[in-house]
Amino acid sequence: xxxxxxxxxxxxxxxxxxxxxxxxxxxxxxxxxxxxxxxxxxxxxxxxxxxxxxxxxxxxxxxxxxxxxxxxxxxxxxxxxxxxxxxxxxxxxxxxxxxxxxxxxxxxxxxxxxxxxxxxxxxxxxxxxxxxxxxxxxxxxxxxxxxxxxxxxxxxxxxxxxxxxxxxxxxxxxxxxxxxxxxxxxxxxxxxxxxxxxxxxxxxxxxxxxxxxxxxxxxxxxxxxxxxxxxxxxxxxxxxxxxxxxxxxxxxxxxxxx
Amino acid sequence: xxxxxxxxxxxxxxxxxxxxxxxxxxxxxxxxxxxxxxxxxxxxxxxxxxxxxxxxxxxxxxxxxxxxxxxxxxxxxxxxxxxxxxxxxxxxxxxxxxxxxxxxxxxxxxxxxxxxxxxxxxxxxxxxxxxxxxxxxxxxxxxxxxxxxxxxxxxxxxxxxxxxxxxxxxxxxxxxxxxxxxxxxxxxxxxxxxxxxxxxxxxxxxxxxxxxxxxxxxxxxxxxxxxxxxxxxxxxxxxxxxxxxxxxxxxxxxxxxx
Ligand SMILES: [Mn+2]
Ligand SMILES: [Mn+2]
Numbered sequence: 001x002x003x004x005x006x007x008x009x010x011x012x013x014x015x016x017x018x019x020x021x022x023x024x025x026x027x028x029x030x031x032x033x034x035x036x037x038x039x040x041x042x043x044x045x046x047x048x049x050x051x052x053x054x055x056x057x058x059x060x061x062x063x064x065x066x067x068x069x070x071x072x073x074x075x076x077x078x079x080x081x082x083x084x085x086x087x088x089x090x091x092x093x094x095x096x097x098x099x100x101x102x103x104x105x106x107x108x109x110x111x112x113x114x115x116x117x118x119x120x121x122x123x124x125x126x127x128x129x130x131x132x133x134x135x136x137x138x139x140x141x142x143x144x145x146x147x148x149x150x151x152x153x154x155x156x157x158x159x160x161x162x163x164x165x166x167x168x169x170x171x172x173x174x175x176x177x178x179x180x181x182x183x184x185x186x187x188x189x190x191x192x193x194x195x196x197x198x199x200x201x202x203x204x205x206x207x208x209x210x211x212x213x214x215x216x217x218x219x220x221x222x223x224x225x226x227x228x229x230x231x232x233x234x235x236x237x238x239x240x241x242x243x244x245x246x247x248x249x250x251x252x253x254x255x256x257x258x
Numbered sequence: 259x260x261x262x263x264x265x266x267x268x269x270x271x272x273x274x275x276x277x278x279x280x281x282x283x284x285x286x287x288x289x290x291x292x293x294x295x296x297x298x299x300x301x302x303x304x305x306x307x308x309x310x311x312x313x314x315x316x317x318x319x320x321x322x323x324x325x326x327x328x329x330x331x332x333x334x335x336x337x338x339x340x341x342x343x344x345x346x347x348x349x350x351x352x353x354x355x356x357x358x359x360x361x362x363x364x365x366x367x368x369x370x371x372x373x374x375x376x377x378x379x380x381x382x383x384x385x386x387x388x389x390x391x392x393x394x395x396x397x398x399x400x401x402x403x404x405x406x407x408x409x410x411x412x413x414x415x416x417x418x419x420x421x422x423x424x425x426x427x428x429x430x431x432x433x434x435x436x437x438x439x440x441x442x443x444x445x446x447x448x449x450x451x452x453x454x455x456x457x458x459x460x461x462x463x464x465x466x467x468x469x470x471x472x473x474x475x476x477x478x479x480x481x482x483x484x485x486x487x488x489x490x491x492x493x494x495x496x497x498x499x500x501x502x503x504x505x506x507x508x509x510x511x512x513x514x515x516x
Binding site for chain 1: 259260261262263264265266267268270271272275276278279280282283284285286294298299300301302306309310312315316317318319320321322323324325326327328329331332338339340341342344352356357359360361362398464467468488489490491492493495497498499500501502504505506507508509510511512514515516
């Protein structure tokens with residue numbers, strides 16, 4: 001029982017006609033996580049505790065215990081993460097249809113704009129201009145916002161001052177357009193969360209959470225290596241851990257790219 | 259920039275010519291994990307703690323903290339999990355080449371044999387008989403041992419008596435053959451670990467660990483839905499979390515099947 005496309009997938013990977021690109025950041029105690037205003041409960045970062053390492057606790061084997069918040073490092077936002085998406089039966093990490101875990105990606109490069117303005121906001125007009133150049137965004141595909149933010153290290157990544165975090169993100173009209181006019185699968189970013197650092201001041205606040213999840217759409221945060229993908233033509237694999245009733249999950253995101 | 263195979267992948271998924279099959283078990287407090295003799299340190303099961311759920315700890319959002327051993331539920335065994343594989347620089351969850359995370363799968367059905375004998379051992383001869391029927395196992399592909407063990411629930415899954423666990427697994431000569439004659443990518447099973455329940459009595463003991471990892475090969479345990487895959491023709495995606503120096507990881511395994 002064979003399918004020619006799957007046969008070609010294996011052979012194109014072998015020849016290098018299809019590249020495999022890791023879009024995930026490493027997980028250790030230095031992996032950066034979002035911080036919330038102090039009146040809210042915080043999400044813990046990644047922690048690893050050794051169980052044994054070829055020693056009297058396990059002479060032939062090495063293994064660890066791990067712990068973290070579901071939204072740590074490169075991670076998946078399920079619709080149920082947000083109150084607007086809480087009633088979708090297929091909106092949690094264990095109930096999302098497997099077919100949604102592999103899909104084409106549109107990569108919108110706003111890395112120059114983001115370098116000039118840490119509060120850069122991606123608008124619907126900018127998306128339409130990108131479509132005029134690269135072609136329309138198809139239903140059921142990912143939109144990935146390339147900001148090169150993943151190249152930032154240390155405090156420059158969260159980029160916090162007395163007014164909060166300053167990171168680029170989408171405008172309400174951008175998300176509205178992607179959801180209503182384009183019926184996308186979800187929205188992914190290189191920053192710590194899918195919304196702009198100042199997105200709580202938007203109307204509605206945090207549109208990538210409020211509107212995307214309110215329409216049963218997905219999110220991806222803390223992606224890296226988006227500069228290795230073409231504007232169109234890549235397929236990304238985004239399989240969250242199958243946490244029962246999970247709101248999201250750290251995950252390994254892999255791209256298949258021309 | 260396009261690749262015809264990737265274009266076809268998306269369209270074949272849309273038409274159903276390619277099915278997406280979830281090979282992963284749910285993660286919650288009931289997810290079964292391996293138990294070791296009491297002189298060794300145990301690996302903890304999956305635990306989830308709520309951070310907030312649309313309440314005063316986070317009015318618009320729901321999220322949890324998770325913790326578990328790296329080898330919990332459907333999980334990935336990296337070569338460094340075993341002492342025989344500890345010196346491979348590319349043998350840990352963060353250093354394995356991304357190209358190894360998507361590959362073709364050979365599914366060897368020994369479900370009838372396993373139903374008749376819980377200590378059923380898959381031998382090299384049995385693999386050769388399977389190859390005579392279905393074609394040779396290619397280098398760089400997965401061998402998945404279908405036992406229908408994932409259909410077992412409760413105590414029947416670990417199947418422990420006074421002599422330890424009784425679950426099917428591979429013989430030393432089977433693993434030797436797959437490594438030396440076939441140069442496979444790895445070996446995957448539906449049981450809690452890649453070796454037979456009585457595999458510590460084999461020579462060498464625990465061949466799927468000792469020999470596979472000793473040759474920089476991978477493992478997958480606690481798979482499910484292998485009965486939905488053809489003997490040949492499926493491609494599986496096996497992306498572990500990018501844990502720095504991780505010995506393995508719970509993961510979501512997704513198959514693309516004709
Ligand atoms: Mn998140
Ligand atoms: Mn394991």
